[in-house]
Amino acid sequence: MDAPATGWTEDGTGRSADAILIHRTLTEISPVADQTTSYFYALLFVRHPELRELFPVAMDVQRDRLLRAILTAADRLDDPRALAEYLGELGRGHRKYGTRPVHYPAVGEALMGALSRYATTTWDGATEAAWVRAYTAISQIMIDAAAEDEQRSPAWWHAEIVSHDLRTRDIAVLTLRPGQAYPFLAGQYTAVETPWWPRNWRHYSFASAPRPDGLLTFHIKAVPAGWVSNALVHRARPGDILRLGPPTGSMTVDHSTHNGLLCLGGGTGIAPIKALVEDVAEHGDRRPVEVFYGARSDHDLYDIDTMMRLQRTYPWLAVRPVVSTGPGTGGGLMRGLLPEAVRECGPWPEYEAYLSGPPGMIRSGVDVLRGIGMPAERIRHDFFDGLAATGPA
Numbered sequence: 090m091d092a093p094a095t096g097w098t099e100d101g102t103g104r105s106a107d108a109i110l111i112h113r114t115l116t117e118i119s120p121v122a123d124q125t126t127s128y129f130y131a132l133l134f135v136r137h138p139e140l141r142e143l144f145p146v147a148m149d150v151q152r153d154r155l156l157r158a159i160l161t162a163a164d165r166l167d168d169p170r171a172l173a174e175y176l177g178e179l180g181r182g183h184r185k186y187g188t189r190p191v192h193y194p195a196v197g198e199a200l201m202g203a204l205s206r207y208a209t210t211t212w213d214g215a216t217e218a219a220w221v222r223a224y225t226a227i228s229q230i231m232i233d234a235a236a237e238d239e240q241r242s243p244a245w246w247h248a249e250i251v252s253h254d255l256r257t258r259d260i261a262v263l264t265l266r267p268g269q270a271y272p273f274l275a276g277q278y279t280a281v282e283t284p285w286w287p288r289n290w291r292h293y294s295f296a297s298a299p300r301p302d303g304l305l306t307f308h309i310k311a312v313p314a315g316w317v318s319n320a321l322v323h324r325a326r327p328g329d330i331l332r333l334g335p336p337t338g339s340m341t342v343d344h345s346t347h348n349g350l351l352c353l354g355g356g357t358g359i360a361p362i363k364a365l366v367e368d369v370a371e372h373g374d375r376r377p378v379e380v381f382y383g384a385r386s387d388h389d390l391y392d393i394d395t396m397m398r399l400q401r402t403y404p405w406l407a408v409r410p411v412v413s414t415g416p417g418t419g420g421g422l423m424r425g426l427l428p429e430a431v432r433e434c435g436p437w438p439e440y441e442a443y444l445s446g447p448p449g450m451i452r453s454g455v456d457v458l459r460g461i462g463m464p465a466e467r468i469r470h471d472f473f474d475g476l477a478a479t480g481p482a
């Protein structure tokens with residue numbers, strides 16, 4: 090996939106002229122992001138009512154995903170590799186919503202309408218031209234990626250729940266049997282849609298490496314106001330059919346090195362970490378793997394038995410539970426937040442870091458690791474609703 094090629098003149102700062110104009114617009118709309126988003130969707134649905142059915146009935150929770158994804162991409166114009174990767178995932182991920190190439194101009198038109206209305210000070214002919222070039226390039230990369238993907242993969246997969254294990258009051262472990270082969274890598278995640286909330290897709294990591302029987306596992310925590318997660322934890326039963334989007338995410342094991350793995354799994358963020366451990370075991374690498382498993386209290390360490398079983402099985406694996414609140418129970422339990430525990434046990438030369446959990450944990454974990462000298466290229470993580478987010482709503 091090619092990077093955008095037009096409007097490309099460097100200024101003294103190393104940024105292209107288009108990127109500077111686009112960044113200026115983004116800075117101006119930042120304090121009025123909510124209004125810009127509302128206006129964008131209003132324009133889109135008033136002018137193109139046929140597009141409304143691609144989005145969930147209620148759009149409050151993830152209302153701004155599509156616009157946020159476009160703006161994120163536009164702000165990365167000068168990083169063609171990251172842009173192509175991000176937009177490729179986005180284009181492939183949009184197939185499950187029924188997005189067609191013909192829909193892209195409608196979105197572009199609403200985008201220009203919303204930006205020109207809210208970036209009143211900086212909007213002019215040159216800025217509009219820069220946005221048109223950027224959006225044309227963005228949509229073309231997405232359209233091409235979707236078309237290429239269509240040749241080899243379904244837009245989505247049906248999967249039947251074959252077991253539902255309620256581990257705590259609000260956490261369930263689900264095992265699914267996909268209707269057809271579902272290729273993915275340990276450490277990746279996917280989007281899940283339930284029959285109860287059509288077109289509401291939520292992201293969950295695979296909690297196991299690919300298995301010979303083809304089954305998939307997910308750890309779901311019912312979060313307040315989380316319709317999909319509450320349905321999956323409290324309503325779903327074996328026999329129910331879900332839909333899955335394509336696998337995505339870059340927190341996969343680099344098997345080209347013998348470095349150790351330093352893994353931080355916060356809450357249900359332990360799910361992909363468990364998959365990574367299984368992946369290392371299957372490759373027979375015997376690289377040291379240090380897992381820090383964080384939860385609010387020892388009661389919330391819902392998968393500790395599995396992790397301890399893995400530790401007993403593999404001599405190269407060490408699992409350290411870390412609880413942030415509530416009484417500790419001794420017995421090797423560390424107290425505090427995960428990133429602090431990792432710092433205390435550092436400095437971790439010869440390790441690659443894998444972080445999975447709440448965004449605050451990932452941010453502070455990256456800060457701690459960078460602070461103790463770990464180079465950025467040895468730190469891997471995904472943000473479910475940040476750069477890696479896919480979906481129109």
Ligand SMILES: NC(=O)C1=CN([C@@H]2O[C@H](COP(=O)(O)OP(=O)(O)OC[C@H]3O[C@@H](n4cnc5c(N)ncnc54)[C@H](O)[C@@H]3O)[C@@H](O)[C@H]2O)C=CC1
Nearest residue numbers: 294355356357358383384385413426427445446447449450
């Ligand atoms: N691939 C990924 O990155 C995955 C991410 N998740 C995300 O993980 C989250 C799990 O939520 P919960 O189970 O409620 O976790 P939680 O809120 O109970 O946090 C778990 C642990 O993370 C650490 N932590 C949390 N916030 C922190 C902060 N601001 N700074 C430093 N450390 C912090 C603490 O040690 C805490 O005990 C969800 O947001 C879910 O979307 C879940 C699965 C996979």
